[in-house]
Amino acid sequence: MHMFMGEYNHTIDAKGRLIIPSKFREILGDAFVVTKGLDGCLFVYDNEEWKRFEEKLRALPITNKEARQFVRFFLAGATEAEVDKQGRILIPNVLREFAGLTKDVVLVGVGSRIEIWSRERFEDTASFEDMDEIAEHMAELGLGI
Numbered sequence: 001m002h003m004f005m006g007e008y009n010h011t012i013d014a015k016g017r018l019i020i021p022s023k024f025r026e027i028l029g030d031a032f033v034v035t036k037g038l039d040g041c042l043f044v045y046d047n048e049e050w051k052r053f054e055e056k057l058r059a060l061p062i063t064n065k066e067a068r069q070f071v072r073f074f075l076a077g078a079t080e081a082e083v084d085k086q087g088r089i090l091i092p093n094v095l096r097e098f099a100g101l102t103k104d105v106v107l108v109g110v111g112s113r114i115e116i117w118s119r120e121r122f123e124d125t126a127s128f129e130d131m132d133e134i135a136e137h138m139a140e141l142g143l144g145i
Helices: 022-028 047-059 065-076 093-099 119-125 131-140
Strands: 004-011 017-019 031-036 042-045 079-082 088-090 104-111 113-118
Touching (some): 004 017, 079 088, 093 113, 104 119
Antiparallel strands (some): 017 088
8 A cells, every 4th residue: 555745836737737746646657536625625546545435435324414415525526537648637627626726736645645735725724833732632533643
């Protein structure tokens, strides 16, 4: 199982084409899944990880309204992205609008997936000013550092 890590700054062009860093492409391969993510970014999964995620979504009870919304959110927005000869993918307009992607973009490796952020939104969300408090909450969830 691969771990994505690192932060890369790129720009997205007017047609929605975005260069995927070669370090990420080595793991992702030539085709992978991009979907709406949490916190207003996009999530990128390699095909193996996406299959695992899909199975978890499939296991959610269809009778639960929140579960249905959760599944709808991730699957309706999902698209298979293919890398072109310049190492770029085309991000559909609906996903660009959702994540507010216009020009400056940050790609962040976060373990099992990659997140694609607008630079502005990333700087607003990822200030990390309250990390001490967050670390305490993670300890409560069983992650002792």
